[in-house]
Amino acid sequence: MSQSLKIENLHATVDGTEILKGLTLEVPKGEVHAIMGPNGSGKSTLSKVMAGHEAYTVTEGTVMLDDINLLELAIDERSRAGFFLAFQYPHEIPGVSNANFLRAARQARLPKGEEVDAVAFYKEMYLKMDELGMDRKFTGRSVNEGFSGGEKKRNEILQMMMLEPKYAVLDETDSGLDIDALKIVAQGVNSMRSPERGFLIITHYQRLLDYIVPDVVHVMFDGRIIKTGGKDLALELEEKGYDWVTKELVPA
Amino acid sequence: MSIVLTPMEETITLEPTEVWLSNPPLTESDAAPAAATPAWYRELQQKSWERFNELPVPTRTNQHWRFADLKMIRFADLATAAPASDPASLVARAKANRPADFSAHFVFANNRLIHSEIADLPAGAICLPLNEALAAHGDLIRGHFLQETQTLGGDKFAALHGAATLSGLFVHFPKGCVSDKPVLVHHFSGGEGQLIFPHTLVVAEDNAAVSVVDIFESIAESEQTLTVGVVDLIADRGGKIQYVSLQNLSDNGAKHVQINNTRAGRDASVKVGFINLGAAWVRNESLNRMTDKGADCQIFSANLANGIQEYDQRTLQSHEAQHTTSDLFFKNALYNKSRTIFSGLIHVKPGAHHTDSFQTCRNLLGSEEAEANSMPGLEIDADQVKCSHGSTSGQISDEEIFYLQARGIPADDARKIISLGFLNESIEKLEGDELKQYLFTEVERKFAKLDEDA
Ligand SMILES: Nc1ncnc2c1ncn2[C@@H]1O[C@H](COP(=O)(O)OP(=O)(O)O)[C@@H](O)[C@H]1O
Ligand SMILES: [Mg+2]
Numbered sequence: 001m002s003q004s005l006k007i008e009n010l011h012a013t014v015d016g017t018e019i020l021k022g023l024t025l026e027v028p029k030g031e032v033h034a035i036m037g038p039n040g041s042g043k044s045t046l047s048k049v050m051a052g053h054e055a056y057t058v059t060e061g062t063v064m065l066d067d068i069n070l071l072e073l074a075i076d077e078r079s080r081a082g083f084f085l086a087f088q089y090p091h092e093i094p095g096v097s098n099a100n101f102l103r104a105a106r107q108a109r110l111p112k113g114e115e116v117d118a119v120a121f122y123k124e125m126y127l128k129m130d131e132l133g134m135d136r137k138f139t140g141r142s143v144n145e146g147f148s149g150g151e152k153k154r155n156e157i158l159q160m161m162m163l164e165p166k167y168a169v170l171d172e173t174d175s176g177l178d179i180d181a182l183k184i185v186a187q188g189v190n191s192m193r194s195p196e197r198g199f200l201i202i203t204h205y206q207r208l209l210d211y212i213v214p215d216v217v218h219v220m221f222d223g224r225i226i227k228t229g230g231k232d233l234a235l236e237l238e239e240k241g242y243d244w245v246t247k248e249l250v251p252a
Numbered sequence: 253m254s255i256v257l258t259p260m261e262e263t264i265t266l267e268p269t270e271v272w273l274s275n276p277p278l279t280e281s282d283a284a285p286a287a288a289t290p291a292w293y294r295e296l297q298q299k300s301w302e303r304f305n306e307l308p309v310p311t312r313t314n315q316h317w318r319f320a321d322l323k324m325i326r327f328a329d330l331a332t333a334a335p336a337s338d339p340a341s342l343v344a345r346a347k348a349n350r351p352a353d354f355s356a357h358f359v360f361a362n363n364r365l366i367h368s369e370i371a372d373l374p375a376g377a378i379c380l381p382l383n384e385a386l387a388a389h390g391d392l393i394r395g396h397f398l399q400e401t402q403t404l405g406g407d408k409f410a411a412l413h414g415a416a417t418l419s420g421l422f423v424h425f426p427k428g429c430v431s432d433k434p435v436l437v438h439h440f441s442g443g444e445g446q447l448i449f450p451h452t453l454v455v456a457e458d459n460a461a462v463s464v465v466d467i468f469e470s471i472a473e474s475e476q477t478l479t480v481g482v483v484d485l486i487a488d489r490g491g492k493i494q495y496v497s498l499q500n501l502s503d504n505g506a507k508h509v510q511i512n513n514t515r516a517g518r519d520a521s522v523k524v525g526f527i528n529l530g531a532a533w534v535r536n537e538s539l540n541r542m543t544d545k546g547a548d549c550q551i552f553s554a555n556l557a558n559g560i561q562e563y564d565q566r567t568l569q570s571h572e573a574q575h576t577t578s579d580l581f582f583k584n585a586l587y588n589k590s591r592t593i594f595s596g597l598i599h600v601k602p603g604a605h606h607t608d609s610f611q612t613c614r615n616l617l618g619s620e621e622a623e624a625n626s627m628p629g630l631e632i633d634a635d636q637v638k639c640s641h642g643s644t645s646g647q648i649s650d651e652e653i654f655y656l657q658a659r660g661i662p663a664d665d666a667r668k669i670i671s672l673g674f675l676n677e678s679i680e681k682l683e684g685d686e687l688k689q690y691l692f693t694e695v696e697r698k699f700a701k702l703d704e705d706a
Contacts, residue, residue: 096670107664108661142677
């Protein structure tokens with residue numbers, strides 16, 4: 001049985017324009033991989049294609065979550081199969097409280113006829129919110145509505161902690177966070193690192209990787225991975241800038 | 253499988269007629285024989301009956317009935333309700349499903365009191381069935397009772413109400429009398445062609461604060477009942493009233509008319525909420541007058557319409573003094589072939605300068621055959637006024653559904669959760685966490701029922 005999130009030769013288009021152009025990478029369980037790349041290289045597209053967003057059309061390639069062909073599943077089935085995406089721009093859901101939302105997500109994972117144990121659920125949620133430095137009032141507030149950028153990102157991490165996925169993709173979770181919030185979020189992610197779980201951390205800046213130290217760093221440009229290396233690659237990229245990538249690494 | 257709702261025309265088999273009923277809807281009550289009521293009241297009943305007979309049945313040309321399905325008010329052979337056969341089971345039903353915190357709980361069945369329970373009423377507060385109160389506190393009632401002469405179209409219903417033997421409560425909180433727990437009132441109705449006349453008269457004197465919740469339910473499914481209710485709310489200087497109507501009647505047969513007249517005095521604030529889940533046809537009229545400086549009225553509604561249900565709501569925000577404020581926030585979620593009508597006017601009267609007035613009606617269309625009509629209106633005869641009105645109709649956004657699905661929630665559940673949230677935005681504006689949770693759960697229950705019907 002495979003034990004990885006494996007993307008192979010992935011091509012995807014949006015409105016007829018090809019954005020992903022044969023992307024290949026593999027995150028084995030237990031590892032943390034980072035994807036870095038300039039704006040517009042297709043990082044969010046990759047994450048949404050994996051989540052199953054209907055605006056994107058996969059024209060070629062596969063995404064395997066262990067032995068499951070992720071691309072054959074409906075959006076909600078992917079999540080229940082153990083895939084999680086922390087969105088770069090989380091959506092607001094007016095009138096739906098955070099607690100009810102999370103509870104519904106947990107309920108969806110239970111067999112028919114079984115109910116979420118409310119007391120245990122709240123206890124667990126409060127504990128995890130404490131870890132993330134989230135005020136209890138966020139349980140009653142509408143999902144992401146009126147949240148600051150940083151609060152939205154924490155809320156994404158809270159969802160990840162409550163849903164305990166096998167593989168989590170974090171799309172620029174660091175952007176919009178001040179250094180304290182960044183540390184808290186990193187701590188949340190680090191607390192979930194385990195041999196049973198893989199992470200793919202998408203980021204524009206090296207900064208986050210000081211706190212979530214990756215096993216492997218991929219550089220993405222124009223819909224492909226153009227270089228893969230160890231954690232030092234992030235530093236090198238930070239130092240030399242994305243120009244270095246585009247000039248030196250992209251084959252003419 | 254889809255449930256088949258029998259269209260009204262077939263079940264009320266009668267010809268359109270101008271005569272809804274031929275005798276005044278009076279019933280003798282043991283608790284308060286008619287003779288014990290004050291003379292002015294008996295006179296008012298008599299006059300109301302005459303007026304009822306004079307007033308025409310509304311027609312299409314009446315602007316207050318635009319878009320209305322007038323078939324719904326072709327009544328004949330209406331009858332005053334006979335006593336319910338099993339009051340004990342109804343009391344048990346009411347007790348089994350009520351918000352945990354209340355100051356008093358009254359249960360009426362077919363226009364008769366069948367249960368009353370005082371839990372935690374503050375000293376000085378009067379909370380009595382109206383017909384008893386008429387005998388005991390006639391003078392307190394007289395100046396406030398059915399005093400509104402303006403109409404939003406339901407004057408014939410109001411006249412019928414005035415002529416009838418009434419159920420419902422008189423709630424009077426004297427100066428400084430405050431409770432944050434609601435007075436709960438259940439109204440059950442049942443029996444073919446039977447009428448109930450619930451009246452809710454709430455008076456908050458200076459700096460008093462009171463909350464009242466009316467809950468309407470059918471005794472059984474599929475009976476052609478008619479509610480002709482009036483809600484009079486009067487808040488004096490600094491007084492606070494919250495009034496909520498939860499209408500959960502049988503969607504196969506019950507019709508429900510509720511006419512609300514609110515008068516908010518100096519620095520008074522009144523919140524009114526209409527939550528409609530049941531009934532085949534509903535007419536809500538809410539006429540809100542801010543008569544003195546600092547008065548504030550907030551009017552909310554959350555309606556979940558399904559099948560061939562029709563909810564018809566007409567409102568007026570009448571600013572009659574300087575520095576008054578009001579906010580109206582109505583939400584309709586529509587499924588199948590249901591219809592809603594919202595017609596709301598903000599009227600800033602001459603001299604009512606420095607008024608802030610807002611009006612929003614949002615419709616969530618869950619089906620292509622559902623129909624939401626909105627007629628917002630604005631009439632401003634003063635200066636330094638801040639007013640806005642808007643109505644929108646739309647469907648749930650794909651991005652919202654995607655976000656919930658991405659957390660593992662199936663698309664159908666996601667739609668339900670988002671719609672529930674949409675209605676909850678209106679419920680959220682009310683006071684009282686217990687009450688809001690109760691209302692939310694009731695709405696959730698109707699959503700679950702949509703599933704069964706689907
Ligand atoms: N709906 C769309 N229609 C057309 N182009 C799009 C759409 N969404 C994204 N793109 C384009 O796809 C490219 C990749 O975008 P994105 O995946 O957001 O990049 P990144 O996350 O790396 O900044 C960009 O050039 C962007 O303009
Ligand atoms: Mg991006």
